Amino acid sequence: MSSESQTFTEKYDLLGCIQCGRCTGGCPVTVRADLNVRQFVNNAYDEDKLEELSRLAEIWDCTACHTCAVRCPKGLKPLEVLIGLRTIIVESGKVEPTVRDALQSVLLEGNPWEKSRAMRTDWMEGLDVKIAEPGEPVENLFFVCCTIAYDPRVQAVARNIVRLLNKAGVDFAFLPEEESCCGSEVFTIGEEGLFEMLVEDNTEYLNEFKAERIVTLSPHCFTTYKTHYPDLKNPVIHYTQLLDELLEEGKLVWKGELQKKIVFHDPCYLGKQGGIYDEPRRLLKNIPGVELLEFDRSRERSLCCEGGGGKMWVESTSTKERLADVRIRDAKELDADIVAAACPFCVLTLEDAMKNLGYEEEMRVAEIMELLGEFVEA
Ligand code: SF4
Numbered sequence: 001m002s003s004e005s006q007t008f009t010e011k012y013d014l015l016g017c018i019q020c021g022r023c024t025g026g027c028p029v030t031v032r033a034d035l036n037v038r039q040f041v042n043n044a045y046d047e048d049k050l051e052e053l054s055r056l057a058e059i060w061d062c063t064a065c066h067t068c069a070v071r072c073p074k075g076l077k078p079l080e081v082l083i084g085l086r087t088i089i090v091e092s093g094k095v096e097p098t099v100r101d102a103l104q105s106v107l108l109e110g111n112p113w114e115k116s117r118a119m120r121t122d123w124m125e126g127l128d129v130k131i132a133e134p135g136e137p138v139e140n141l142f143f144v145c146c147t148i149a150y151d152p153r154v155q156a157v158a159r160n161i162v163r164l165l166n167k168a169g170v171d172f173a174f175l176p177e178e179e180s181c182c183g184s185e186v187f188t189i190g191e192e193g194l195f196e197m198l199v200e201d202n203t204e205y206l207n208e209f210k211a212e213r214i215v216t217l218s219p220h221c222f223t224t225y226k227t228h229y230p231d232l233k234n235p236v237i238h239y240t241q242l243l244d245e246l247l248e249e250g251k252l253v254w255k256g257e258l259q260k261k262i263v264f265h266d267p268c269y270l271g272k273q274g275g276i277y278d279e280p281r282r283l284l285k286n287i288p289g290v291e292l293l294e295f296d297r298s299r300e301r302s303l304c305c306e307g308g309g310g311k312m313w314v315e316s317t318s319t320k321e322r323l324a325d326v327r328i329r330d331a332k333e334l335d336a337d338i339v340a341a342a343c344p345f346c347v348l349t350l351e352d353a354m355k356n357l358g359y360e361e362e363m364r365v366a367e368i369m370e371l372l373g374e375f376v377e378a
């Protein structure tokens with residue numbers, strides 16, 4: 001049955017739900033906002049209620065962390081019911097101006113940050129970067145991500161990886177400024193039409209390159225390509241997997257020591273959704289001097305930072321303590337010097353929380369690649 005002729009109930013397999021409540025029980029947002037995803041799955045069965053449900057502000061509290069999908073014993077994706085409801089609102093045009101502007105920017109400039117496409121490769125200035133050309137063979141084709149390309153706070157992720165790979169003698173190339181948003185946030189915001197267009201255009205564009213694999217810097221791009229791009233001909237990996245290979249081959253040479261206690265925050269898109277837990281830990285643990293700590297809530301149980309699911313453009317309905325603040329307080333209790341993440345959204349939200357709590361003098365939030373850039377010979 002084509003997706004157009006499917007009812008809402010069929011599309012999200014609502015009849016498969018046994019109302020066990022494991023989704024709501026695991027949802028990290030439930031403790032701070034009015035979101036009860038089990039109830040939405042139950043109520044969305046009545047097609048006459050869909051429009052009314054779509055107007056409830058709490059559907060925008062979901063961060064698309066996927067905990068509910070991981071916990072559902074029937075293999076459902078309860079969060080996608082919320083995304084389906086968002087689609088109803090997006091199609092009616094009644095979305096926050098911030099959301100509308102982000103979507104329009106993706107359509108016009110290929111990124112949600114309202115930046116010019118012509119500036120997408122500005123971060124490369126002064127670096128020895130090979131630009132990929134269609135048809136020209138390359139081992140590792142890098143997809144940089146809109147946030148890393150444009151946000152000066154996280155551009156070091158891309159800049160450091162270029163230095164490191166050049167030093168390690170790895171064959172790699174980055175896409176030119178024609179690279180467009182993978183659509184991760186477009187999907188979770190519920191703009192179905194735009195997302196389908198991105199999947200089609202990006203698949204056609206990326207398939208022009210003769211790469212052995214595509215390496216993403218952000219776990220959002222990683223999971224989106226793996227989950228929603230069935231016709232992409234190249235395998236997709238996250239950069240921590242590539243660096244873990246280099247570590248194994250003895251190609252990462254450390255300079256100096258980092259006498260710090262580091263706790264790794266599992267990004268939802270890398271861990272729960274991508275299944276990558278060990279590679280980032282191995283990279284951190286190998287930096288001489290590092291003591292690697294673990295959050296109580298780590299790996300599959302990791303607490304979401306609330307950076308995904310379009311939350312960069314939507315205010316929460318709740319004024320209760322943000323999950324990123326909880327995460328930083330947990331790190332403080334562990335006496336961690338550094339909270340490391342492997343995701344630009346996690347870095348931005350956790351760093352904001354760290355500043356909000358006034359811990360800037362005693363703690364640091366860093367992307368793994370920032371740390372490796374400082375401690376790997378390059
Ligand atoms: S976990 Fe799955 S089966 Fe249980 S209530 Fe949620 S959606 Fe239904």
Ligand code: SF4
Pocket residue numbers: 023026027028029030037061062063064065066067068069078079
């Ligand atoms: S994706 Fe995460 S935030 Fe959204 S409903 Fe599921 S558990 Fe809750």
